[in-house]
Amino acid sequence: MNLPFEPQRQTQDYRASDAAHHIHAFVDQKALNAEGPRVMVRGEGLYLWDSEGKRYLDGMSGLWCTQLGYGRKDLTAAAAAQMDQLAYYNMFFHTTHPAVIELSELLFSLLPGHYSHVIYTNSGSEANEVLIRTVRRYWQVLGQPQKKVMIGRWNGYHGSTLAASALGGMKFMHEMGGLIPDVAHIDEPYWYAQAGELTPAEFGRRCALQLEEKILELGAQNVAGFIAEPFQGAGGMIFPPQSYWPEIQRICRQYDVLLCADEVIGGFGRTGEWFAHQHFGFEPDTLSIAKGLTSGYLPMGGLVLSKRMAEALVERGGVFAHGLTYSGHPVAAAVALANLKALRDEGIVRQVKDDTGPYLHKLLHDVFGSHPLIGEIQGTGLLAALQFAEDKDTRKRFANENDLAWQCRTFGFEAGVIIRSTLGRMIMAPALVASRAELDELVDKTRIAVDRTARIAGKL
Numbered sequence: 001m002n003l004p005f006e007p008q009r010q011t012q013d014y015r016a017s018d019a020a021h022h023i024h025a026f027v028d029q030k031a032l033n034a035e036g037p038r039v040m041v042r043g044e045g046l047y048l049w050d051s052e053g054k055r056y057l058d059g060m061s062g063l064w065c066t067q068l069g070y071g072r073k074d075l076t077a078a079a080a081a082q083m084d085q086l087a088y089y090n091m092f093f094h095t096t097h098p099a100v101i102e103l104s105e106l107l108f109s110l111l112p113g114h115y116s117h118v119i120y121t122n123s124g125s126e127a128n129e130v131l132i133r134t135v136r137r138y139w140q141v142l143g144q145p146q147k148k149v150m151i152g153r154w155n156g157y158h159g160s161t162l163a164a165s166a167l168g169g170m171k172f173m174h175e176m177g178g179l180i181p182d183v184a185h186i187d188e189p190y191w192y193a194q195a196g197e198l199t200p201a202e203f204g205r206r207c208a209l210q211l212e213e214k215i216l217e218l219g220a221q222n223v224a225g226f227i228a229e230p231f232q233g234a235g236g237m238i239f240p241p242q243s244y245w246p247e248i249q250r251i252c253r254q255y256d257v258l259l260c261a262d263e264v265i266g267g268f269g270r271t272g273e274w275f276a277h278q279h280f281g282f283e284p285d286t287l288s289i290a291k292g293l294t295s296g297y298l299p300m301g302g303l304v305l306s307k308r309m310a311e312a313l314v315e316r317g318g319v320f321a322h323g324l325t326y327s328g329h330p331v332a333a334a335v336a337l338a339n340l341k342a343l344r345d346e347g348i349v350r351q352v353k354d355d356t357g358p359y360l361h362k363l364l365h366d367v368f369g370s371h372p373l374i375g376e377i378q379g380t381g382l383l384a385a386l387q388f389a390e391d392k393d394t395r396k397r398f399a400n401e402n403d404l405a406w407q408c409r410t411f412g413f414e415a416g417v418i419i420r421s422t423l424g425r426m427i428m429a430p431a432l433v434a435s436r437a438e439l440d441e442l443v444d445k446t447r448i449a450v451d452r453t454a455r456i457a458g459k460l
């Protein structure tokens with residue numbers, strides 16, 4: 001291997017240099033520098049190795065993105081071949097290239113037939129940035145320029161750029177950089193924490209009706225679109241009650257509000273369907289995609305448009321005043337193409353639906369179904385959340401649930417598994433190529449971490 005950096009250095013050396021130069025994501029920098037980050041040096045399949053030689057089963061696919069796992073030679077070969085042939089070109093000024101054309105042909109063969117066009121980006125955040133402009137442009141073209149308000153949800157996550165974080169509902173992010181105009185929020189459909197006495201079905205409908213109330217408050221003539229993740233990812237892998245999505249779709253259709261699904265996590269097989277909206281049975285007008293599109297091997301995202309929207313923009317829209325230097329980057333496109341071919345041709349999405357997904361959920365229910373710390377298990381396919389509960393009968397949550405979950409995550413690392421904490425939930429989303437044996441290991445090691453957490457919480 002001809003890596004352009006020095007072969008292995010001492011961990012302390014890496015840490016000192018890291019602290020000297022980096023602002024990391026979503027952490028107290030000073031506290032991190034005092035502790036020192038783990039330095040990940042290698043990945044193969046579902047496993048990662050750190051600079052101390054410790055091996056971890058990555059139960060989170062990086063950040064929900066390594067669908068095919070680490071070290072896939074077909075993806076690296078695709079990147080190398082494309083770099084040799086045409087390392088860079090763009091889609092500005094009347095040019096295109098074969099890699100991006102073939103990628104789009106394959107992408108639309110995997111999507112339901114009512115989608116036709118895509119605007120490529122480098123990330124999920126950018127996909128949602130582009131979404132705002134595209135949706136507003138669509139209504140301009142249809143002669144309704146005042147229709148520009150986007151409605152998102154509290155505790156939704158749509159990325160970290162200013163506009164994407166404004167669409168999202170993480171208040172602590174809004175506090176850091178402000179909001180943008182013409183964005184509103186409604187509540188999240190988090191039944192376990194927020195439903196009180198309501199049944200899931202009642203609560204799902206009530207949350208959806210908030211959308212109708214918000215549209216009426218703002219005036220339907222001013223509302224451009226509603227954006228949501230089919231299930232909340234970063235917010236805690238929260239699955240809405242079954243009554244939620246049909247009602248949301250009805251409301252969007254009734255008031256002529258575009259339904260925009262953020263499929264950045266849910267796309268590319270995670271739920272056992274190619275896209276998460278197919279699992280929930282609704283039909284969005286736009287899809288924001290990223291992550292699993294390339295299995296995370298190179299940065300690439302995109303905004304997928306329905307035929308109806310694309311037709312208006314193409315036939316009647318004139319100049320589309322938008323462009324990114326790296327949109328449809330040939331090397332990223334070649335990797336995405338190889339990645340989607342592998343997901344399709346190796347039957348991986350079907351395997352998640354028919355075999356490994358049900359296997360993981362049975363295992364989780366066997367191991368945690370009556371665990372004293374776990375109040376609810378949610379998820380489908382290769383994603384799951386374990387909800388901590390102080391009192392399972394009343395669904396009371398721990399006052400320090402955030403600290404407990406963070407502790408559980410640390411215990412996981414010590415046990416050799418990477419699972420993620422969000423508020424009082426432990427979440428997992430292993431690579432889609434996980435075998436049954438790897439899922440056994442994931443659950444065994446998670447059990448060690450959860451049991452240790454239950455002990456410090458006085459539950460075991």
Ligand SMILES: Cc1ncc(COP(=O)(O)O)c(C=O)c1O
Nearest residue numbers: 123124125157158159233262264
């Ligand atoms: C649902 C969702 N949308 C958008 C994003 C932002 O994607 P990126 O980090 O690629 O900008 C994320 C990232 O986790 C996400 O989970």
